[in-house]
Amino acid sequence: MTGHVPVMTAEALEFLQASRGGLFVDCTVGLGGHSRLMLEAGASRVIGLDRDLDALAIARETLAPWPERVELVHADYRTLGAVLDERGIPLVDGALADLGVSSLQFDAPGRGFSFQRDEPLDMRMDRSAGDSAADLLARSSEEELADAIFQYGEERYSRRIARSIAAARREAPIATTAQLAAIVRRSVPHRGYTRIDPATRTFQALRIWVNRELDGLDRFLETAVRRLRAGARLVIITFHSLEDRIVKHTFRALKSEGTVNVLTKRPLTPSDEEVQRNPRARSAKLRAAERAA
Numbered sequence: 001m002t003g004h005v006p007v008m009t010a011e012a013l014e015f016l017q018a019s020r021g022g023l024f025v026d027c028t029v030g031l032g033g034h035s036r037l038m039l040e041a042g043a044s045r046v047i048g049l050d051r052d053l054d055a056l057a058i059a060r061e062t063l064a065p066w067p068e069r070v071e072l073v074h075a076d077y078r079t080l081g082a083v084l085d086e087r088g089i090p091l092v093d094g095a096l097a098d099l100g101v102s103s104l105q106f107d108a109p110g111r112g113f114s115f116q117r118d119e120p121l122d123m124r125m126d127r128s129a130g131d132s133a134a135d136l137l138a139r140s141s142e143e144e145l146a147d148a149i150f151q152y153g154e155e156r157y158s159r160r161i162a163r164s165i166a167a168a169r170r171e172a173p174i175a176t177t178a179q180l181a182a183i184v185r186r187s188v189p190h191r192g193y194t195r196i197d198p199a200t201r202t203f204q205a206l207r208i209w210v211n212r213e214l215d216g217l218d219r220f221l222e223t224a225v226r227r228l229r230a231g232a233r234l235v236i237i238t239f240h241s242l243e244d245r246i247v248k249h250t251f252r253a254l255k256s257e258g259t260v261n262v263l264t265k266r267p268l269t270p271s272d273e274e275v276q277r278n279p280r281a282r283s284a285k286l287r288a289a290e291r292a293a
Contacts, residue, residue: 006033007281011268012096012235015288018043022093022232025084027077027224030055030102032062038096039066047092049075049083051126055102076126078220084227091229097220100239100284101125101207113207115199118178123210133206137174142166152214152242153205161187161202177203204240214242221250225260228291233263235288244285251289260289 012034018024018041026035029048038046046069050056056072063070075083077097084092105113105125112122112133123133137145146162149155164187165174174180181199188198208214224234238244244267254260267285275282 005278005281006030006037007098007100007278007284008237008268008270008274008286009034009037011286012237013037013041015233015235015263015286016094016096017233018094020093023047023089025049025080025092025095025224025227027080027095027097027220028099029059029072030098032059034096034098035059035070036062039063039069043069043094045069046071047083047087047089048072049077049080051076052102052105053126053128054108055105078216080220081223081227090227091232092227093229093232094234095224095228095232096235096237097224098237099213099217099243100237100280106280112177113203115177115181115197115203118176121175121177121180123207125211131210133180133210134173134175136206136210137165137180138169148209149202149205151205152208153201153203154241155201155205157188158205163187180206208242214246217243217246218250221247222254225254225289225291230291230293233288233290234260235286237284237286238267239283239285244287247287251287254289258292261292263288263290 016024016038018038021042021044023045024038024043026046026048029035029050035046035048048059048070053074056074059072073083101113105111110119112120121132121134124130142162145165146159149161150158155161161184164183168174168183184199184202228234236247238247251260251262255262264287267287270281270284
């Protein structure tokens with residue numbers, strides 16, 4: 001798989017301080033880009049988690065030069081505590097979670113994350129389990145659809161879109177990305193030029209809903225922080241405001257109880273140069289915290 005560029009690598013490495021050596025966890029290893037840079041910087045060992053088996057296969061190739069220093073695990077990042085417990089690891093020297101969708105998921109045929117191609121409406125990061133987007137569209141009530149599109153997509157026309165989806169599925173199942181995108185576009189009023197496609201927010205909402213991206217994020221952050229050695233750091237990269245808000249509030253709560261020192265008063269964003277090189281980085285935000293002594 002070519003074309004995937006890990007985001008905000010310089011900033012992440014600066015906070016993680018992998019050059020000191022030690023055991024680091026890449027909680028969303030993806031295609032292995034951040035892990036490779038951690039190993040090159042001096043990390044003694046990296047455990048990489050991901051729920052996408054296709055991504056893990058590519059990460060295994062990316063990280064092949066370090067066979068004795070890498071362990072890849074098919075696991076959701078929210079099971080971090082269990083993964084470490086199974087290996088008898090009480091504490092680690094740093095952790096990273098990049099919560100974005102990888103280029104593999106957006107670009108690989110058949111995944112259903114994008115409306116740029118007409119393909120089955122799947123959207124699952126872990127295709128070995130759970131409901132697809134088509135499943136949710138088929139069995140959810142109109143009210144549930146509207147609530148999810150509004151909550152996860154921050155879409156002001158969510159009720160109108162849900163009504164159109166409910167009407168369309170009475171005629172035929174909504175099984176492809178093109179079908180859904182067309183339904184959404186017909187439901188959203190046109191008011192001249194818009195920067196993003198009218199279907200974008202609904203597709204984001206469905207992806208978040210299918211993959212439960214916000215469920216348990218706060219608990220994961222608490223677990224990750226408590227598995228850090230004193231002085232070790234956690235770096236989180238988010239790509240939409242809902243995730244960033246959870247990270248901000250959880251870090252703030254952990255700081256108030258004396259568990260962490262927050263290293264980023266405001267989230268860092270990619271440089272103009274990085275966005276020019278990699279347009280998908282434009283919405284990234286990075287926050288970091290250090291385990292208090």
